[in-house]
Amino acid sequence: TRSTRPQRMLKAVQKNATKGNPESVISAIDYFCKHSEWAMNVGDEKGSILDSVVTEVNPSTVLELGTYCGYSTVRIARLLSPGTKFITLEFNPANVTVARQIIAHAGLQDKVTVVEGSSGDLIPQMKERFGITTFDFIFLDHWKDRYLPDIKLFEECGLLRKGSVLLADNVICPGAPEYLEYVRNSPRYENRYYPAHLEYTKVEDGLEKSVFLG
Ligand SMILES: CCNc1ncnc2c1ncn2[C@@H]1O[C@H](/C=C/CNC(=O)c2cc(-c3ccc(F)cc3)cc(O)c2O)[C@@H](O)[C@H]1O
Ligand SMILES: [Mg+2]
Numbered sequence: 627t628r629s630t631r632p633q634r635m636l637k638a639v640q641k642n643a644t645k646g647n648p649e650s651v652i653s654a655i656d657y658f659c660k661h662s663e664w665a666m667n668v669g670d671e672k673g674s675i676l677d678s679v680v681t682e683v684n685p686s687t688v689l690e691l692g693t694y695c696g697y698s699t700v701r702i703a704r705l706l707s708p709g710t711k712f713i714t715l716e717f718n719p720a721n722v723t724v725a726r727q728i729i730a731h732a733g734l735q736d737k738v739t740v741v742e743g744s745s746g747d748l749i750p751q752m753k754e755r756f757g758i759t760t761f762d763f764i765f766l767d768h769w770k771d772r773y774l775p776d777i778k779l780f781e782e783c784g785l786l787r788k789g790s791v792l793l794a795d796n797v798i799c800p801g802a803p804e805y806l807e808y809v810r811n812s813p814r815y816e817n818r819y820y821p822a823h824l825e826y827t828k829v830e831d832g833l834e835k836s837v838f839l840g
Contacts (some may be wrong), residue, residue, distance in 0.1 A: 629774040633697045634723040638662065639731050645742035648704035655697050655728075659826045666698035668767060668795050669825025675791065675833055676765065680705045681789050685762030689752075690714040691745045691776060692713040692768030696725035698795075702765065703729070711758060712738040714769075715745050745772065749779045750787055760787040766805075767795040773805035781814075788840035799824045809836045 629637075641840055643654040656665055656670050674779055678704055680688075688706065691747060693716035703712055709758045716722050741754075742750060744767060752758045764780070766773050773794055782785050797806050797819070808816045815836040824831040 630720065631665055632721055634658075634663065635665060636724045636727055639728050643730055645658070648700050648732040648734060651700050651732040652697070654824075655695070663794055664826055666694060667694060667825055668701070672820075672822045672825060672831070672833055673698065673797065674703050674781050674800055675820045675822060676701055677705060679791065679793050680763060680835075683763045686710055687758050687760045687761045688712040688763045688765075690765045690767065691772075692766070693717065693725045693740055694721055694767070696740070698765060698767060699725060699729055699738055700732045700734060703734040706737055710737070713752070713756060713758070714738055714740050714747050716740060716742060717744045732734075734806050737813040739835070745776050746779065749776060749785065752785060758785075760786055762787075764790070764792045764808060765795070766792060770796055770800050770802045771804075773802045774808055774809060776809070777805065777828060781818050786838040786840065790838040792836045792838070794834045794836070795800070795821065796824075797832055799836045809834065 639651055639654045639659040643650040655667060659665050692701060693714040699714050706712060716725060719742055722740055726740050794802060809817050816839060818835045820833040822832050825831060
């Protein structure tokens, strides 16, 4: 049976990237998406913004929603200090399998835990399963209509502290209007919009950074 796009992406990484070299894994995926098949990775332009925010926050605890193939997982993990707790959630088992192999090719398997499951089920389990009380940095890149319910879940579960930073991909394309309205109208968040483009295209898109004020 025909392979899937994530499987073809994995093959491209295994063929073109140097084992243990995260930069070469990132480049191999970007090359694949620019020259072979578009895929919904955050990409190089928005990825550089992601890098700068992660570096600025220098988090001790990190959560990513929507691992997909692990591209942004590799971008984040390669910047983290030793001892940082990094968890990424993915509910499609086939994507979990591909992501774990791409992360391992980058040599970052000890920096991040890929947890199979849905954010709605797993977010309330963060304390008991992973001993995490609050997250310093959260990257939202899963189904866009789940950004709002999940940020509310973070608040309800007490997983945000004064200064926690949330970074949301695709707030323009495909868009997360309800999420944007919520964080921009809430007195509990300080927000900044980073204009960019949809990965590997000239279409307008951007990232929204929201700092929880407590
Ligand atoms: C049920 C919600 N909870 C979830 N918990 C854990 N994993 C989840 C969850 N939702 C989705 N996922 C996983 O995250 C991934 C989904 C990401 C959704 N992303 C998009 O739809 C997306 C889509 C586009 C896009 C933009 C323009 C287009 F023309 C076509 C597509 C661009 C992007 O950057 C995107 O991030 C999948 O691997 C899915 O299995
Ligand atoms: Mg995205």
